[in-house]
Amino acid sequence: MEDLTADWDQKVRNCVRQYSDKKTNCGYLKFKLLINRSNVRRVSFQAVSNSFWANYGYLVAAELEGSDIKRELLIFSALHGTRLYLV
Numbered sequence: 001m002e003d004l005t006a007d008w009d010q011k012v013r014n015c016v017r018q019y020s021d022k023k024t025n026c027g028y029l030k031f032k033l034l035i036n037r038s039n040v041r042r043v044s045f046q047a048v049s050n051s052f053w054a055n056y057g058y059l060v061a062a063e064l065e066g067s068d069i070k071r072e073l074l075i076f077s078a079l080h081g082t083r084l085y086l087v
Helices: 010-019 040-050 069-080
Strands: 027-035 056-064 083-086
Touching: 027 040, 040 056, 040 069, 056 069, 069 083
Parallel strands: 027 056, 056 083
Antiparallel strands: none
């Protein structure tokens, strides 16, 4: 049987040992300063594909440029379960 923990950092090992019997959730956050027409789909798919290991995926944006960008992000969020935060 293969030891999947062989290359884990000691801090990760300690965390797993301490919380292995408890329900622990992990989240992935993708931060973008600007989401516009030229990058909206790439950013959305990056957020989903990079958060496959997490319980929750978040896309955090400082600015949306374009009238239909928020609508597209909300549709994508509903389809793939990522959460959208505007800061």
